[in-house]
Amino acid sequence: MDCAKYLELLSDYRDGALDQDMRALVQTHLSDCLPCDGIFQDLESIVNTAIIMRSETLAISFPDENVIWQRLNLTKQIIH
Amino acid sequence: MSAAEVETQPPSDLELAQQSAAGDTSAFEQLYRRHFRRVYALCFRMTSNPTEAEDLTQDVFTHLFKKIGSFRGESAFTTWLHRLTVNQVLMHFRRRSARPEFTTPEGETPVQIVTGTANPNRMPIVDRIALERAITQLPPGYRTVFVLHDVEGNDHAEIADILGVSQGTSKSQLHKARLKLRQILRQQAA
Numbered sequence: 540m541d542c543a544k545y546l547e548l549l550s551d552y553r554d555g556a557l558d559q560d561m562r563a564l565v566q567t568h569l570s571d572c573l574p575c576d577g578i579f580q581d582l583e584s585i586v587n588t589a590i591i592m593r594s595e596t597l598a599i600s601f602p603d604e605n606v607i608w609q610r611l612n613l614t615k616q617i618i619h
Numbered sequence: 620m621s622a623a624e625v626e627t628q629p630p631s632d633l634e635l636a637q638q639s640a641a642g643d644t645s646a647f648e649q650l651y652r653r654h655f656r657r658v659y660a661l662c663f664r665m666t667s668n669p670t671e672a673e674d675l676t677q678d679v680f681t682h683l684f685k686k687i688g689s690f691r692g693e694s695a696f697t698t699w700l701h702r703l704t705v706n707q708v709l710m711h712f713r714r715r716s717a718r719p720e721f722t723t724p725e726g727e728t729p730v731q732i733v734t735g736t737a738n739p740n741r742m743p744i745v746d747r748i749a750l751e752r753a754i755t756q757l758p759p760g761y762r763t764v765f766v767l768h769d770v771e772g773n774d775h776a777e778i779a780d781i782l783g784v785s786q787g788t789s790k791s792q793l794h795k796a797r798l799k800l801r802q803i804l805r806q807q808a809a
Contacts, residue, residue: 589769
């Protein structure tokens with residue numbers, strides 16, 4: 540397989556979705572190919588940051604739920 | 620469990636949904652307050668825009684009020700509401716997509732896979748703010764799958780169910796989304 544084929548497998552490799560043989564092939568390629576390994580490390584970094592975002596719901600600035608509830612009531616009156 | 624404890628148990632989502640369907644607006648308000656933050660957070664993560672997220676949250680609960688009678692409790696209420704929220708955001712993306720965008724016939728923005736070279740082409744260290752900014756630049760299809768999988772933590776079976784696509788499509792979109800994000804983050808740093 541060439542690099543392009545390995546690149547297609549990087550997300551599945553990262554997510555543990557490859558069978559053992561394919562996983563070993565990718566692992567070997569990454570240890571031999573610096574550019575592909577660089578891309579893999581970048582994807583890993585993106586996913587890890589996304590996972591941090593998942594746990595940072597508190598960082599979201601939530602609007603006042605009372606205001607939206609009031610708007611909702613207005614909407615309901617229009618519906619009815 | 621004592622009688623007092625039974626009496627103080629909060630009503631389940633299903634009970635509140637049934638009461639709401641029967642016209643009990645105070646039950647619907649309880650559902651709203653219980654799930655408001657979850658719905659807003661999902662809308663915000665998918666749009667990265669607080670104003671759009673607010674409007675969409677309002678749309679979701681308006682739609683929920685109309686549809687609440689169709690919730691039968693076969694799945695968890697949170698799953699059902701999650702699906703309803705994602706569909707509402709996708710409809711919003713579709714309405715907005717009247718804007719010209721470079722997409723393939725499948726609605727995807729072509730990804731130019733940039734083959735890495737040695738370290739000079741590596742992406743800079745990514746932080747949450749840079750990633751949030753990059754996510755806003757993803758085409759809606761990629762953004763949806765990336766947010767649902769990598770940010771929200773859904774698996775491909777759940778995403779396939781929510782979006783009505785195959786698991787293979789979900790996996791493929793996720794991989795392209797990650798590569799596209801890498802490309803965007805590298806461009807941001809250039």
